[in-house]
Amino acid sequence: MQALPLQTGSFIFIAGYLGSLLIIGWFASRQRRGRSLGDYYLGGRGMGLWVLMLTLFATQYSGNALFGFTGQAYRVGFTWLAILHSMIAVVAGYLLFAPRLQGLSRQHHFVTPNDYIEYRFPSKALSVLVALCLMVVLINYVLAQLKVMGLMLAGLSGGQIDAFWGVVVLAIIMMIYSTMGGMRSVAWTDTIQGAMMLMGFILIAIIIERDMGGWSPAFAQLREIAPAKLAPPDGRGAVTWFSTVILIGIGASVYPQAIQRIYAARSIDTLRQSLAGMAVLPLFAVVVVLALGFVAIARFPGLEGSAADQVMAMIMRDVLNTGWFGHAVVTVLLGAILAALMSTADSALLSLSSIFAKDVYGKYLRPAASDSECARAGQWWAWIILGVLVWVSTQENLTLYRLFVLKFEILLQIAPAFYLGVNFRSLRATPITLGLVTGLCVAVGGWSLGWMPFGLHPGTVGLLCNVWMVVSVHYVCTFGKPQNQRSH
Amino acid sequence: MTQHLKYRGRWSALVLLTVLSGIPWYWPENDFGWQTWLVPGWVWVTLIAAIVLSALVVWGALRGWPDEPSE
Numbered sequence: 115m116q117a118l119p120l121q122t123g124s125f126i127f128i129a130g131y132l133g134s135l136l137i138i139g140w141f142a143s144r145q146r147r148g149r150s151l152g153d154y155y156l157g158g159r160g161m162g163l164w165v166l167m168l169t170l171f172a173t174q175y176s177g178n179a180l181f182g183f184t185g186q187a188y189r190v191g192f193t194w195l196a197i198l199h200s201m202i203a204v205v206a207g208y209l210l211f212a213p214r215l216q217g218l219s220r221q222h223h224f225v226t227p228n229d230y231i232e233y234r235f236p237s238k239a240l241s242v243l244v245a246l247c248l249m250v251v252l253i254n255y256v257l258a259q260l261k262v263m264g265l266m267l268a269g270l271s272g273g274q275i276d277a278f279w280g281v282v283v284l285a286i287i288m289m290i291y292s293t294m295g296g297m298r299s300v301a302w303t304d305t306i307q308g309a310m311m312l313m314g315f316i317l318i319a320i321i322i323e324r325d326m327g328g329w330s331p332a333f334a335q336l337r338e339i340a341p342a343k344l345a346p347p348d349g350r351g352a353v354t355w356f357s358t359v360i361l362i363g364i365g366a367s368v369y370p371q372a373i374q375r376i377y378a379a380r381s382i383d384t385l386r387q388s389l390a391g392m393a394v395l396p397l398f399a400v401v402v403v404l405a406l407g408f409v410a411i412a413r414f415p416g417l418e419g420s421a422a423d424q425v426m427a428m429i430m431r432d433v434l435n436t437g438w439f440g441h442a443v444v445t446v447l448l449g450a451i452l453a454a455l456m457s458t459a460d461s462a463l464l465s466l467s468s469i470f471a472k473d474v475y476g477k478y479l480r481p482a483a484s485d486s487e488c489a490r491a492g493q494w495w496a497w498i499i500l501g502v503l504v505w506v507s508t509q510e511n512l513t514l515y516r517l518f519v520l521k522f523e524i525l526l527q528i529a530p531a532f533y534l535g536v537n538f539r540s541l542r543a544t545p546i547t548l549g550l551v552t553g554l555c556v557a558v559g560g561w562s563l564g565w566m567p568f569g570l571h572p573g574t575v576g577l578l579c580n581v582w583m584v585v586s587v588h589y590v591c592t593f594g595k596p597q598n599q600r601s602h
Numbered sequence: 603m604t605q606h607l608k609y610r611g612r613w614s615a616l617v618l619l620t621v622l623s624g625i626p627w628y629w630p631e632n633d634f635g636w637q638t639w640l641v642p643g644w645v646w647v648t649l650i651a652a653i654v655l656s657a658l659v660v661w662g663a664l665r666g667w668p669d670e671p672s673e
Contacts, residue, residue, distance in 0.1 A: 192645055198652050199624055206617050206659045210610060213666065333640040345632050346644045352627035359621055386663045393659035397652060537607060 124445040131310070131449050132287055135303045135456070139291025142299035149486040151225045151476075154296035155468040156378040159220070161301060166379055167388040168308030169301040169461075171395055173371055174204065175311060176255075176458035177262035179403060180451050185423035187407025191343025194404060196355040201396035203363025205389050207529075211536040212367075212376045216385050218536075219377040226465075227373045227532075228473045234535045237543035243550060244531065245473045247524050248370045252466040253503065254521045259459035260285070260507035266427070266451060278508050284452070285500050288460045293493050297378060300460050307453035312399070314450025317443050319402045325433050325440070326409050335412035343411055353569035361571050364529045365522035370469065371461040373532075426451075463500060467492035523561050523573035527553035527580055534584065545587035553580030613662050620658060624651025 147158055161169070187194045215230060224230050227248060232241045260281050267280035291299045326332060337344060347355055366372070379385040410425040413432075417425065430447060433440045471492030476483055483491070530553075531546050553576040559565075560572025567575060626644040629635065635643030 192642070195645065195648050195652075196625075198648075199621055199655060202652060202655045202659060203617070203621065206614075206655070206662070209659065209662050210614065330640050337640070344634055344642055344645075346626040346629040346634075346642075348631050349627065352625050355625045355627075356621070359625075382666075386666055390660045390663035393656050393663060397656055401649075537610065 121441060124441065124448070127445050128449060128452070131452070132284075134306065135287060135291050138302050138306065139294040139299040142291075142295025142302055145298055146295065149484075149489070151468070151472055151485045151489060152223060154485075154489045155225050155464065155471075155492075156374060157297035157301055159378055160380050161375070161378045161384070162380055163384050163387050165301050165305050166375060166384060167391045169304035169457075170372065170375055170388060170392055172304040172308035172311060172453065172457035173369070173375070173461040174201075174366065174392075175399065175454060177259050177266075177451065177455040179399070180314070180454055181262055181266075181423050181426050183400065183403045184407040184410070184426050185420075187404045188410050188417065188422040188425050189419075191340070191345070191411070192408065193347045193351055193355065194407070196358040197362070198396055198400045198404065199355075200359045200362035200366075201400050202393055203359050204366040205393040207364050207367030207533075208372075208376070208389055208392075211532050212389070213382050213385060214536045215373070215532070216376050216379055216382050224377055225374075226469050226472045227368070227370045228469065230373075230535075231531055235531065235541075235543035235546055237547060240531075240543050240547045240550070241473070243547065244528060245469055247528055247550075247554070248469055249466060251521045251524050252370060252462045252469070253499065255462040256459050256466070256500070257503050257507055258521075259455045259462070260503055263452075263455050263459075264507055265423070266455075278504070281504050281507060284456065285459075285504050288456050288463070289497055289500060292460045292464050292496075296489075297374070297464060300457075300464050301375075301378070304457045304461065307457035310446070310453040311450045311457075314447050314453075315399045315402050317447055317450075318406050321429065321433055321443060322402070322405055322409055325436055326413060326429070329405065329409065332409040332412045336408065339415055340411055343408075350569035354566070354571070357570045357574040360577065361522045361526060361573050364533070364577070365525040365573065368525055368529045368532055371465040374465055374468065463496050466499060467496035470495040520561060523557040523571065523576065524554065526573040526577045527557055529577070530580055530584055534581075540592065541584070541588060542591065544591060545584040548587050549580040549582075549584035552583045553577055556580075613658075617655065617658055617662075620651055620655045624648050624655065 147153055152159060183194070183197055186197070218224070218230065218233070222229070222233055224233070228241050228245050231244050235241075263281045263284055264277035267275045268277035291303060295302070322329065322332075333344075376385060379388070406429065407425065410429060414425060414428055430444045434444050471488040475491040475495075476488040480487070480491075527550055530549055534541055535546070555576075556579045557573045557576030560575060565572055624647070626648060629644045629647075637643060638646060
């Protein structure tokens with residue numbers, strides 16, 4: 115890959131942006147009002163409408179949204195519009211449990227997703243299993259972001275920036291500001307990063323019209339060179355589309371870092387209004403990213419497999435050659451990509467740190483530890499795990515979409531504990547535990563074998579088995595008992 | 603069925619129907635259908651379904667469920 119001929123102004127802009135994150139981190143650390151885990155990991159539970167909406171947006175739309183979605187749109191064509199429905203379905207999923215969960219979190223001072231699980235289903239086996247699943251998912255999530263950071267730095271600098279050292283520098287900046295202010299600095303930097311990403315999406319729309327000849331000529335060319343990518347899906351493809359909406363719509367709604375933002379909302383009304391905003395954003399953000407992928411099919415034909423993930427970088431190189439405006443656009447877009455990667459990775463790391471601090475260290479390793487000791491242990495854990503992941507990110511060789519899907523296969527199996535737990539008060543721990551184990555075996559086993567019956571993702575099949583097991587065991591356990599003994 | 607499940611159930615059924623109507627499973631294979639601005643008809647149907655889905659979710663979010671606590 116050839117280097118992007120960036121000028122000094124671009125580097126100053128990027129350096130200024132990274133520096134501003136450190137300043138925000140320092141400022142957030144000055145705003146801390148105590149040493150409690152709730153203050154550090156949930157920002158004192160006082161997140162307002164705009165901060166909450168932009169932090170949810172920045173957390174939900176990762177580097178994958180810019181590189182992975184564009185690459186997948188290039189690979190499979192218009193049937194990848196499934197992701198548009200999926201990103202709206204995520205918010206629909208939230209509405210089925212988040213407002214009630216927020217109320218419970220205020221009453222019972224939840225900090226981690228597992229706090230709710232323990233309150234609702236008092237079972238040590240279930241809480242350990244959920245904590246393990248969440249940690250695996252978060253590690254996978256951070257790994258995916260680091261991998262894209264490495265690809266981006268090495269690719270765009272044409273090998274001038276070493277992927278490993280580039281990722282190390284970004285990771286250190288990210289860790290410094292999140293260690294200083296916890297959720298407050300992560301959410302505040304997410305606000306800047308979310309705004310930057312929105313600006314990036316607007317610029318992508320401008321690029322398509324100004325530098326790539328517009329939608330219509332590209333679609334006309336597309337019809338000539340790759341008509342299959344304009345065709346509707348066949349029967350199996352339609353099933354995969356539906357499965358994708360279930361997989362991402364339900365799976366992403368139980369991201370641990372998103373659940374912690376539900377806890378951190380100032381009020382239920384703030385949460386609802388933020389979710390309403392989140393339901394509208396995909397209509398713009400996802401549509402322009404997909405359009406870029408579609409237009410790129412006509413512009414750069416013939417890319418196969420993971421090479422398609424590079425279309426964003428190829429487009430940026432083309433835009434750079436169009437004068438000063440092109441330079442300005444690419445510079446802001448680079449900032450937006452960095453923002454997407456860092457905002458997702460820092461949220462996942464903070465969540466990982468909180469789960470270790472509260473669910474592992476404070477519960478099993480040192481039950482007598484104070485809140486500040488637990489928080490410090492969580493911070494150390496985050497630094498160590500990030501160090502290991504930076505190294506692993508330069509070794510792995512999976513395509514971005516595959517990493518993206520793996521975490522949903524697991525997350526989807528945790529969803530019934532939240533969705534059913536909040537809505538069905540008579541449900542007990544045994545059915546949920548057995549359902550989770552069944553779902554995980556089917557999903558992870560199916561994923562490793564590349565199994566997709568009728569076009570359904572292994573995670574979706576796992577969820578069906580999971581829910582079937584929950585319902586069956588629940589009825590067996592409560593069979594013959596009077597209604598009043600079934601209630602929680 | 604309790605009241606809150608009834609409200610969520612009806613709304614979820616509407617969401618599911620909208621998602622299903624946005625998936626072009628009913629469209630003939632290898633047929634782009636009519637086109638507007640060179641974009642195939644089935645893509646427009648999918649985009650309109652996405653707008654309806656978004657509107658349904660916004661409505662659900664702002665209206666809330668009658669049994670839920672609010673401020």
